[in-house]
Amino acid sequence: MESIKTFLSQFIDENGNVTPLYRQEGSEAPPADSVYAAALTYTLMFTFVVYILEANLDDMQYAAYKVKEFPKRVKEVVWKVDAAGGAKKGEKKEGEEEEEESGPLLPRLEKAFESSQAYGVDKIRFQMVTQLFGLVEGVVFMLCGFMPYVWDLSSGIYNGGEIGTSLVFMGITTVISTVMELPFELYSTFQIEKKHGFNKMTIGLFFTDKVKSLFLTTIIGGPFLALMLKIIEYGGDRFYVYLWVFMFLFSVLMMTLVPTVIMPMFNKYEPLKDCDLRDRTFKLAESISYPLTKLFVMDGSKRSSHSNAFMFGFGSNKRVVLFDTLMNQASDDEILAILGHEFGHWKLGHNMINFITTQIYTGISFYAFSLCFNASDLYSAFGFVGDTAPTLIALLLFFQTIWAPVDKVLSFLLTMNSRRMEFEADKFGFDLGMGQDLQTGLIKLCVENKSGITYAKLYSMYHHSHPPIDERLSALMNYEKKRI
Secondary structure, three states, rough: HHHHHHHHHEEEEOOOOOOOOOOOOOOOOOOOOOOOOOOHHHHOOOOOOHHHHHHHHHHHHHHHHOOOOOHHHHHHHHHHHHHHHOOOOOOOOOOOOOOHOOOHHHHHHHHHHHHHHHHHHHHHHHHHHHHHHHHHHHHHHHHHHHHHHHHHHHHHHOOOOOHHHHHHHHHHHHHHHHHHHHHHHHHHHHHHHHHHHOOOOOOHHHHHHHHHHHHHHHHHHHHHHHHHHHHHOOOOOHHHHHHHHHOOOOOOOHHHHHHHHHHHHHHOOOOOOOHHHHHHHHHHHHHOOEEEEEEEEEEEHHHHOOOOEEEEEOOOOEEEEEEEHHHHOOOOOHHHHHHHHHHHHHHOOHHHHHHHHHHHHHHHHHHHHHHOOHHHHHHHOOOHHHHHOOOHHHHHHHHOOOOHHHHHHHHHHHHHHHHHHHHHHHHHHHHHHHHHHHHHHHHHHHHHHOOOOOOOHHHHHHHHHOOOHHHHHHHHHHHHHOOO
16 A cells, blocks of 8 residues: 555645656746646546546447337338338449339338447447547556657757757657557458448558558648747747638648648549539539539549548639449439538538638637747646747647637537538528438438437537438428428
């Protein structure tokens, strides 16, 4: 017992607050009357509170995935979809049985229910393990003084200036996090996703992607970090304004480069060949004044059988990308209805609202950081020499401590707003006359992607940016009732 007390005493300073095991030479615990004296203690407490909250939500969802009986609420809604028209005749995909493709959707959803539940159980169990590991890793790193230790290590490798040392620091932490996450990524991809029929990647492609990602992180992240630190250094008391402008310009640049330069490094994009779907898509875009210039098909099946579609582009140069898996899982009418939903996000201003919200959030966070920039006691609480703490460390600790609770609350509010926008985009698709096809398309994608249809309400509200399928289907039916 005495040895345990001696061991624990290493993590408690003279004021009774938690302190890291490793401290930089010359670093001292902040004064007892400092507002930041217990910064590490409160950060650990917040970390545990968030973990307990999310672990309880995971337990709720795990119980939902263990349900064996097909949900009555979903059954009633999908039965109504079938009764209203269901899957259309004559839309059989090559290689599929006509009876299954053109028949009612409820039997197909019920048939997929057991495998969907099993997939959900495996994913939530894996999530529980990764979250527990993340908790242990985070707590150990904070208690042991990981950040001051790695900074001192980086200074020993390169001591030619703060920016150079910062780049070495980020390089070391990136390598460590990559190595730590690798076993989990491998298990998720080659065990869970493969077991449930989704993974199409080879081990070679997996590591090729990983190397490409690290390369891009280096050539883009390195200069980005150096410029950001320079702006803070020379920006004076209003550095947060210049930093916000820089982040705005960088965001616009990346919105252009990611789909046109970076994503093609990982996937192949081919223009959709002349066909009825292509003609109807351009006609739909023209009818709502969406400036569509190109329509691509992406080889998503190269990595996974999950399906998706997305849009990108600025001004009068918009583009749409369809996963090849989506082309095989839904009819042309249903794909068009899904695109109508996506066009709705643009027409209703959702994309611009999200972009502006992100920029406002970024500006406010940088302003808040400027108010705490000289909080030397905060840095001392984590093992640094407070008066000489590096700018990068100040930035990281601010977002890890003071801003973390704000970020959690805002993230939840943004998730709720995203769910509202999904309903609005569905309504837009309905107003285009695509309500029935959108309903059947959503059900088919639910079947093909083994999306969960049993859910704990609080878990769904906290984690899911899209409402559950039965809520979306019910809303579409209500629109139809109101129209009648």
